[in-house]
Amino acid sequence: MIFEGLSEKLQNTLSKLKSKGKLTEKDVKEAMREVKLALLEADVNFKVVKDFIKRVSDRAVGDEVMESLTPGQHVIKIVNEELTALMGSSQSKLTFSSKPPTIYMMVGLQGSGKTTTCGKLAKHLKKQQKSPLLVACDIYRPAAIQQLKTVGGQVDVPVFSMGDGTSPVHISKAAVEHANRQGLDTVIIDTAGRLHIDELLMEELQQIKAAVKPQEILLVVDSMTGQDAVNVAEQFHEQIGIDGVILTKLDGDTRGGAALSVRAVTQKPIKFAGIGEKIDEFEPFHPDRMASRILG
Numbered sequence: 001m002i003f004e005g006l007s008e009k010l011q012n013t014l015s016k017l018k019s020k021g022k023l024t025e026k027d028v029k030e031a032m033r034e035v036k037l038a039l040l041e042a043d044v045n046f047k048v049v050k051d052f053i054k055r056v057s058d059r060a061v062g063d064e065v066m067e068s069l070t071p072g073q074h075v076i077k078i079v080n081e082e083l084t085a086l087m088g089s090s091q092s093k094l095t096f097s098s099k100p101p102t103i104y105m106m107v108g109l110q111g112s113g114k115t116t117t118c119g120k121l122a123k124h125l126k127k128q129q130k131s132p133l134l135v136a137c138d139i140y141r142p143a144a145i146q147q148l149k150t151v152g153g154q155v156d157v158p159v160f161s162m163g164d165g166t167s168p169v170h171i172s173k174a175a176v177e178h179a180n181r182q183g184l185d186t187v188i189i190d191t192a193g194r195l196h197i198d199e200l201l202m203e204e205l206q207q208i209k210a211a212v213k214p215q216e217i218l219l220v221v222d223s224m225t226g227q228d229a230v231n232v233a234e235q236f237h238e239q240i241g242i243d244g245v246i247l248t249k250l251d252g253d254t255r256g257g258a259a260l261s262v263r264a265v266t267q268k269p270i271k272f273a274g275i276g277e278k279i280d281e282f283e284p285f286h287p288d289r290m291a292s293r294i295l296g
């Protein structure tokens, strides 16, 4: 389960505060040292941890807390609020274009779960009475087009493909025209991934972005890769600009470092989480519920 180790450590540390009654500055400082170590062990970005500890400490040693009747509870409340804020405060919903079709461009490294997530997102949109079109723009990985068709079949959503002999820019433009003709109101473009970020990949993504002007560019990252996922997010954001993040494989991530860092590092919200391989295992990301999972 996500935040397994972190949750146990934070709860232990904070329950010590609770049992103390009155708190001194030293108590808070000692607790914050433990919280800091627990966050670093959970693979949270170093700078994010530093800023977080400073914010919590500044608030926790204020008179209002130290002189209250239940200062330990107060500190827990502050930690909870700051963890929630770290992950984006409130749920960040998808936006829709005022002039359909709304185009979502899905980007990410190979293996991050991008193609699967395209299917999951299509299903999610269908539940909201949208009529999506999936677009196969990964022309480099031999099985990618077929994989998207399979996923499309599972969720009963049409898949637009022109094989692997046409440029992704052309395919994406043709797909938007197709959606217009067919009266489909959302277009989900599955772009190519690579094992590592390279210039050619970024150039191609920039060209697709310029050609179809997506409403949102959604970056799919594997949460199990921890700080690597955060670095990937930073680079994609710098080079093409992203509007949101979808964190996959949360079901296999026991530490939670990416979930806790990616928002603070990129300033872009986590919009959804993948919580299993099945198409249904996908949910909107709720920062407050995530924080509650950590603090129990």
Ligand code: GDP
Pocket: 108, 109, 110, 111, 112, 113, 114, 115, 116, 117, 193, 248, 249, 250, 251, 252, 273, 274, 275, 276, 277, 281
């Ligand atoms: P792509 O290369 O980025 O398009 O990645 P795929 O969609 O092919 O996914 C790579 C692997 O990750 C597949 O085995 C998926 O079943 C798996 N996967 C995707 N999302 C999740 C998830 O949320 N949880 C788990 N456990 N596996 C996932």
